[in-house]
Amino acid sequence: MKHCLTIAGSDSCGGAGIQADLKAFSALETYGMSVITAITAQNTQGVFATQNIDPEIVSKQIEVLFDDIKIDAIKIGMVSTIDIIEAISKSLKKFSLPKLVVDPVMISKSGFDLLKKESKDALVKELFPIAYIITPNLLEAQDILGYEIKTVEDMKKAAKDLHKLGPENVLVKGGHLEGDAIDVLYDGENYHIFEEKRIDCIHTHGTGCTLSSAIAAHLAKGFDLVDAVKYSKDYISTAIAHGISIGKGVGPTNHFYNLYNKKEE
Ligand SMILES: Nc1ncnc2c1ncn2[C@@H]1O[C@H](COP(=O)(O)OP(=O)(O)O)[C@@H](O)[C@H]1O
Ligand SMILES: Cc1ncc(COP(=O)(O)O)c(N)n1
Numbered sequence: 545m546k547h548c549l550t551i552a553g554s555d556s557c558g559g560a561g562i563q564a565d566l567k568a569f570s571a572l573e574t575y576g577m578s579v580i581t582a583i584t585a586q587n588t589q590g591v592f593a594t595q596n597i598d599p600e601i602v603s604k605q606i607e608v609l610f611d612d613i614k615i616d617a618i619k620i621g622m623v624s625t626i627d628i629i630e631a632i633s634k635s636l637k638k639f640s641l642p643k644l645v646v647d648p649v650m651i652s653k654s655g656f657d658l659l660k661k662e663s664k665d666a667l668v669k670e671l672f673p674i675a676y677i678i679t680p681n682l683l684e685a686q687d688i689l690g691y692e693i694k695t696v697e698d699m700k701k702a703a704k705d706l707h708k709l710g711p712e713n714v715l716v717k718g719g720h721l722e723g724d725a726i727d728v729l730y731d732g733e734n735y736h737i738f739e740e741k742r743i744d745c746i747h748t749h750g751t752g753c754t755l756s757s758a759i760a761a762h763l764a765k766g767f768d769l770v771d772a773v774k775y776s777k778d779y780i781s782t783a784i785a786h787g788i789s790i791g792k793g794v795g796p797t798n799h800f801y802n803l804y805n806k807k808e809e
Pocket of ligand 2 (some may be wrong): 584622751
């Protein structure tokens with residue numbers, strides 16, 4: 545069994561953040577571990593408070609895991625402050641890194657700033673150059689690049705421009721685009737387009753977290769880049785289609801639909 549690590553924030557309602565990551569790792573039959581960077585008081589309607597973890601404890605969590613356990617892939621999600629970002633980067637650079645997926649989480653679907661505005665440059669400078677793949681959504685790509693992204697052609701340009709900031713590969717996610725759910729992958733040479741029908745469903749809490757963790761799990765299992773993204777896209781689409789109706793707001797996806805379906809057969 546391969547071992548995946550998430551470095552991210554806790555989502556108390558279990559649909560996004562660390563909880564989504566561990567569910568996706570487990571559903572995809574890898575062993576999940578977590579380094580918690582922040583605790584959020586969150587439900588399906590919004591994020592109500594956050595508390596960041598002391599950067600020293602963030603570093604210590606990373607270092608004790610690397611000292612003891614082989615890590616086959618890492619995913620980074622919510623990292624709110626410059627101090628936490630620098631601590632993560634410093635700790636990771638002490639070890640020989642497996643494939644690293646960086647999801648540059650900035651604002652929750654409910655509109656809460658999960659990355660402090662002043663931390664954006666540190667995220668780009670410290671984490672993009674060590675990333676095997678970054679997975680910004682449209683709003684994050686726009687924010688980093690400073691221009692509007694409205695079409696698939698714009699997404700291609702954005703992927704190429706983001707690639708110049710240091711990651712080996714870029715996946716610009718189109719969940720916020722009008723029409724079908726189209727994601728654009730750029731590997732430094734070629735584009736690969738992943739297209740799925742948009743599912744008319746409100747249960748999209750944590751879709752980005754789930755997709756990036758699924759990519760990490762597939763990379764850990766040895767799939768090449770394009771297959772890892774393809775199978776992860778299949779996974780998130782089906783998880784959205786089987787979304788779980790809890791709470792009064794935007795519900796979570798169903799990470800374990802496969803398991804439940806198997807049971808019903
Ligand atoms: N309604 C939907 N139907 C199908 N796929 C979707 C839908 N919403 C998002 N996706 C897909 O989910 C993944 C996460 O994308 P997105 O929602 O843009 O990320 P984030 O959670 O970071 O905002 C992408 O592959 C995107 O295309
Ligand atoms: C701890 C944490 N990390 C990430 C997200 C982003 O997920 P979404 O964009 O679906 O709100 C979140 N809401 N909470």
